[in-house]
Amino acid sequence: MAEPQLTVRDLTVRFPTTRGVVQALNGVNIELEKGQMLGIVGESGSGKSVTAKTLMNLLPRSAEVEGEVIFEGNDVRKLAAEGREHFWGVEMTMVFQDPMTSLNPVKKCGEQIAETLRYHLGRSKKEALEEAVDLLGQVGLPDPAKRVDQYPHELSGGLRQRVVIAMALACQPSLLIADEPTTAVDVTVQRNLLNLLDRLREERGMSMILITHDLGVARGRCDDVAVMYAGRIVERSDTETLFSDSRHPYTDALLRSIPRIEQPSHTRLEPIPGRPPELINPPEQCAYAPRCRFAQADCLEAIPESQGVKGMHEFACFHPANTDRGREALAANVAAGETAAGLPITGYAGGAA
Amino acid sequence: MSEQNQAIDLDVAAVVGLEDTPDDAVKKTLGWGFWLCVAWLGGLVVVALLAPVLPIADPTEVGNGPRGEGPSWAHWFGTDKAGRDVFARAVWGARVSIAVGAFAIAFGMLVGGTLGMLGGFLRGWVDQVISFVFFTVLSFPALVLAILIVTSFERSLQTVSLTIGILSVAPVGRLARAQTLVYAEREFVHAARVVGAKNGRILVKELLPNVLIPMGALGLLGIGIAIVAEGGLAFLGLSVFGEDAGSLSWGKLINESRSVRDLKNIPHVAFSIIGVMFLTILSLNFAGDRVREYTDVRETAF
Amino acid sequence: MAGTGRAPLRDDPNVLVTVTDLEVEFPVGKGAVVHAVSGISFDVAEGETLGIVGESGCGKSTVAKSIIRLNSIKSGSVDYQGHDLAQLEGEALRKIRPDLQMIFQDPISSLNPRRKIRDVISEGLAVWGDEQGSWSQDRIEELMLAVGIDPKFGDRRPHQFSGGQCQRIGIARALALDPKVMICDEPVSALDVSVQAQVLNLLEDMKQRYGLTLLFISHDLSVVKNVSDRIIVMYLGKACEIGNADELYENPRHPYTRALLASIPEPAPTVDPSDGDIEGELPSPINPPAGCRFNTRCRHATDICYREEPVMQQVGDQDHYFACHHPVEVAVGL
Numbered sequence: 001m002a003e004p005q006l007t008v009r010d011l012t013v014r015f016p017t018t019r020g021v022v023q024a025l026n027g028v029n030i031e032l033e034k035g036q037m038l039g040i041v042g043e044s045g046s047g048k049s050v051t052a053k054t055l056m057n058l059l060p061r062s063a064e065v066e067g068e069v070i071f072e073g074n075d076v077r078k079l080a081a082e083g084r085e086h087f088w089g090v091e092m093t094m095v096f097q098d099p100m101t102s103l104n105p106v107k108k109c110g111e112q113i114a115e116t117l118r119y120h121l122g123r124s125k126k127e128a129l130e131e132a133v134d135l136l137g138q139v140g141l142p143d144p145a146k147r148v149d150q151y152p153h154e155l156s157g158g159l160r161q162r163v164v165i166a167m168a169l170a171c172q173p174s175l176l177i178a179d180e181p182t183t184a185v186d187v188t189v190q191r192n193l194l195n196l197l198d199r200l201r202e203e204r205g206m207s208m209i210l211i212t213h214d215l216g217v218a219r220g221r222c223d224d225v226a227v228m229y230a231g232r233i234v235e236r237s238d239t240e241t242l243f244s245d246s247r248h249p250y251t252d253a254l255l256r257s258i259p260r261i262e263q264p265s266h267t268r269l270e271p272i273p274g275r276p277p278e279l280i281n282p283p284e285q286c287a288y289a290p291r292c293r294f295a296q297a298d299c300l301e302a303i304p305e306s307q308g309v310k311g312m313h314e315f316a317c318f319h320p321a322n323t324d325r326g327r328e329a330l331a332a333n334v335a336a337g338e339t340a341a342g343l344p345i346t347g348y349a350g351g352a353a
Numbered sequence: 354m355s356e357q358n359q360a361i362d363l364d365v366a367a368v369v370g371l372e373d374t375p376d377d378a379v380k381k382t383l384g385w386g387f388w389l390c391v392a393w394l395g396g397l398v399v400v401a402l403l404a405p406v407l408p409i410a411d412p413t414e415v416g417n418g419p420r421g422e423g424p425s426w427a428h429w430f431g432t433d434k435a436g437r438d439v440f441a442r443a444v445w446g447a448r449v450s451i452a453v454g455a456f457a458i459a460f461g462m463l464v465g466g467t468l469g470m471l472g473g474f475l476r477g478w479v480d481q482v483i484s485f486v487f488f489t490v491l492s493f494p495a496l497v498l499a500i501l502i503v504t505s506f507e508r509s510l511q512t513v514s515l516t517i518g519i520l521s522v523a524p525v526g527r528l529a530r531a532q533t534l535v536y537a538e539r540e541f542v543h544a545a546r547v548v549g550a551k552n553g554r555i556l557v558k559e560l561l562p563n564v565l566i567p568m569g570a571l572g573l574l575g576i577g578i579a580i581v582a583e584g585g586l587a588f589l590g591l592s593v594f595g596e597d598a599g600s601l602s603w604g605k606l607i608n609e610s611r612s613v614r615d616l617k618n619i620p621h622v623a624f625s626i627i628g629v630m631f632l633t634i635l636s637l638n639f640a641g642d643r644v645r646e647y648t649d650v651r652e653t654a655f
Numbered sequence: 656m657a658g659t660g661r662a663p664l665r666d667d668p669n670v671l672v673t674v675t676d677l678e679v680e681f682p683v684g685k686g687a688v689v690h691a692v693s694g695i696s697f698d699v700a701e702g703e704t705l706g707i708v709g710e711s712g713c714g715k716s717t718v719a720k721s722i723i724r725l726n727s728i729k730s731g732s733v734d735y736q737g738h739d740l741a742q743l744e745g746e747a748l749r750k751i752r753p754d755l756q757m758i759f760q761d762p763i764s765s766l767n768p769r770r771k772i773r774d775v776i777s778e779g780l781a782v783w784g785d786e787q788g789s790w791s792q793d794r795i796e797e798l799m800l801a802v803g804i805d806p807k808f809g810d811r812r813p814h815q816f817s818g819g820q821c822q823r824i825g826i827a828r829a830l831a832l833d834p835k836v837m838i839c840d841e842p843v844s845a846l847d848v849s850v851q852a853q854v855l856n857l858l859e860d861m862k863q864r865y866g867l868t869l870l871f872i873s874h875d876l877s878v879v880k881n882v883s884d885r886i887i888v889m890y891l892g893k894a895c896e897i898g899n900a901d902e903l904y905e906n907p908r909h910p911y912t913r914a915l916l917a918s919i920p921e922p923a924p925t926v927d928p929s930d931g932d933i934e935g936e937l938p939s940p941i942n943p944p945a946g947c948r949f950n951t952r953c954r955h956a957t958d959i960c961y962r963e964e965p966v967m968q969q970v971g972d973q974d975h976y977f978a979c980h981h982p983v984e985v986a987v988g989l
Contacts, residue, residue: 043847043848044847142935156936156937159936186710186711186874187710187874187876187915187918187919188710188914188915188918188933191917191918191919194920213848214848216919216920217920219920219921220921253849254848257848257849257851257852258851258852258877259852259855259877259878259880259881260877260921261876261877261880261904261916262923262924263880263881265880265881265883265901266859266881266882267881268856268859269855269856270852271849271850271853271855271856272850272852275817275819275820275847275850276847276849539764539765540760540761540764540765541764541765541766543757543759544757544759544765544766544778544825544828545767545778546725546752547725547756547757547829548752548756548779548782548828548829548831548832549750549752549753549779549832551749554782558770558778559767559770562769563767563768566769
């Protein structure tokens with residue numbers, strides 16, 4: 001097998017704050033093949049956006065970063081240290097959740113795209129503007145020749161995001177990182193934007209990392225999905241396996257907790273108790289253990305290593321769901337009435353285990 | 354998702370929250386710098402209040418010491434060209450300066466703050482009238498207005514305080530209005546209306562704490578500005594009229610000793626007063642800033 | 656789908672709130688107005704959960720805020736137990752407020768950052784305490800326990816709680832006055848996925864426990880279906896389709912309902928993927944299209960859709976109404 005296009009090894013990021021050191025990332029490993037679409041799913045504070053920012057060299061100076069990021073043979077962190085230009089924005093680009101953070105409100109859309117082209121690729125002003133029109137057409141903006149002369153505020157949210165995508169694609173990147181690109185837009189617009197990203201990725205053979213909190217989006221669009229929790233990737237697999245045969249109790253619980261459109265109305269949901277953990281001074285235990293109904297004594301003593309089939313289906317859990325070990329753990333907790341972390345389990349309907 | 358797991362239901366309503374504790378309050382401190390400022394300001398106020406009973410020289414007694422002498426053990430700030438004790442004069446001057454500063458800002462906060470909050474909360478024609486008044490007052494040159502008031506009435510402590518107080522109404526009011534506008538459309542104000550709170554209750558319980566605390570910090574800065582403003586009036590010879598100790602103010606004292614010849618021959622007179630004033634205003638600014646930071650609430654849960 | 660008409664109104668003694676021909680407009684300067692809600696009629700029966708779903712700008716939040724009179728109403732009526740809420744003003748309106756409470760979208764912004772949560776929750780009781788007899792701390796503790804907040808944290812301030820906890824505090828505040836109707840405006844859209852289910856289940860439990868009637872506004876079709884008995888689909892200030900939740904998702908008739916169901920990341924099995932292919936942008940609510948308001952984006956649109964506004968009609972004798980000249984007759988994929 002060829003070298004993956006992107007390899008992230010043991011990436012750790014800490015932020016010193018007045019309240020203590022925030023452990024934003026704890027040994028994140030990612031491998032991405034060329035042309036692949038990887039989904040990173042997680043809640044706020046899970047570290048999904050920090051991962052993206054680390055790759056894009058956008059972390060604040062105070063951040064303490066460890067680990068390795070190799071992109072097409074280049075050590076990305078070394079490039080950052082050398083102050084390399086024309087890498088971010090050319091080879092690797094990013095689309096943010098709110099298009100207004102990427103667009104300058106007082107500049108015309110066309111100019112902004114043209115500027116990217118002139119800065120990175122040294123195009124002349126005229127060439128750049130012509131290319132900008134072409135790019136806006138490619139991202140499906142109706143009447144692109146007119147749109148280049150419009151300001152961002154004259155466009156709807158969906159069209160603005162298309163302008164941002166056009167800007168990101170201007171220099172033919174080989175990796176596009178999209179951080180919640182459709183969170184701020186309506187479902188019909190979301191569908192069109194995701195279709196657009198799919199199409200562009202295929203046409204250009206580009207790889208993509210799609211960061212989202214929406215399991216449905218990841219399921220519908222990604223080849224592989226990584227689930228993050230408290231600064232770690234807790235499960236990673238091809239999309240089909242992850243959603244049909246999940247191993248990590250968090251993934252499992254997340255899938256149960258969201259309402260599904262095919263369920264009849266008033267179907268009782270199965271919520272995850274508690275709330276995401278603090279990232280300041282986390283204890284040496286599985287971060288999910290306090291909320292996990294599989295939790296055993298060993299979960300409170302050590303942080304589980306990643307296991308499973310490397311590169312295929314990996315998960316960091318001692319008592320994985322949908323396995324005999326998990327079922328035993330659950331049965332033991334049900335019998336005891338609570339988990340090892342003290343989470344009460346009641347309402348046991350019987351018939352299991 | 355196997356059916357084995359399906360059969361188990363967590364009684365989440367029973368466990369959620371109870372073992373799910375909120376964050377501890379973030380311990381913030383004001384820092385030693387703040388307390389140093391408070392010590393200076395507190396000391397100043399005490400000394401000013403007690404001036405008549407303190408064992409200091411009579412500030413108006415000509416020839417209390419030798420003329421135009423520099424600081425010494427007997428005369429801490431030296432003496433002026435008439436041989437009066439500059440330290441005693443600074444202490445008595447503090448009485449007027451601080452009184453004017455404190456009263457003016459209290460007046461500005463009370464009148465301007467109330468008007469600004471009413472305008473920002475009620476909107477409509479009330480807001481238009483109030484904003485127009487603020488706008489007009491701000492457009493009128495403050496100095497001309499001050500001269501107009503002070504020359505039309507007796508140049509007493511009350512008149513001077515009130516003049517500066519009136520001048521502070523519009524800027525304070527505009528700040529209060531802006532701050533009210535920020536909060537008036539917040540959902541918690543809607544929520545109070547929905548439970549049936551009347552306008553007065555919403556203003557006092559929901560808006561006032563959010564407006565007053567940041568405004569209070571600004572008030573400290575404002576006292577500094579008012580003290581300087583009084584100095585400005587005194588410079589023009591328009592502050593409290595009279596020759597007795599009760600009419601002394603820092604501005605007046607600097608004004609007396611600001612001629613080129615005085616600054617050259619007896620610089621300690623002007624500069625010791627300027628030094629006291631500088632430290633006072635610095636303390637007010639610093640303390641105000643610290644209070645503002647201290648009372649800031651973190652509004653994001655994550 | 657610019658549906659008008661009172662067909663969906665039921666002749667049922669259990670109906671608690673009846674909204675008839677509600678119109679809301681907001682001036683935006685220079686004489687222009689945003690037609691936020693343009694003639695919508697529906698009712699809510701006691702103990703029922705009515706979901707209102709639609710994309711941003713469809714007017715769903717405006718409908719909610721109009722019922723609770725946080726908006727002014729241009730015309731139409733909102734009947735609640737013989738009172739027309741649209742006409743009430745001043746003290747009469749205030750007197751009726753405890754019956755209709757609201758849960759807001761942003762859990763942080765809906766709590767006063769400078770007040771203790773005990774005071775936030777008891778605000779309604781403090782307002783009405785003088786007039787309806789005194790209230791006790793026990794009542795506050797009971798409410799806090801009901802929503803899963805430990806009463807010992809009553810002296811803390813909102814910023815010390817997570818988003819999900821803040822939303823539960825907001826629910827306790829609304830429950831304090833024993834309301835009949837609870838309006839939930841996107842109550843879970845600002846919450847983390849793992850916390851949403853907690854709040855949704857809590858709302859269901861509180862509905863049972865306190866006999867509430869819910870009006871649930873959301874842009875999330877799955878969430879709305881989960882909580883609702885009946886659902887209204889709105890587009891650009893009008894209702895497209897109203898009906899029983901399961902029936903509506905099973906046999907969506909309106910092209911826009913179908914477009915929504917086909918656009919979500921995991922589309923409903925009852926629609927064809929091509930139903931999601933709607934083109935163009937949402938027209939401006941300042942100058943909405945004549946005829947059916949969906950005509951600019953609908954692939955079924957013909958002449959009549961530009962001329963005549965469709966009227967709500969019933970599907971057989973079912974609890975299912977739609978406003979469309981060319982309803983989709985055959986459910987795909989069944």
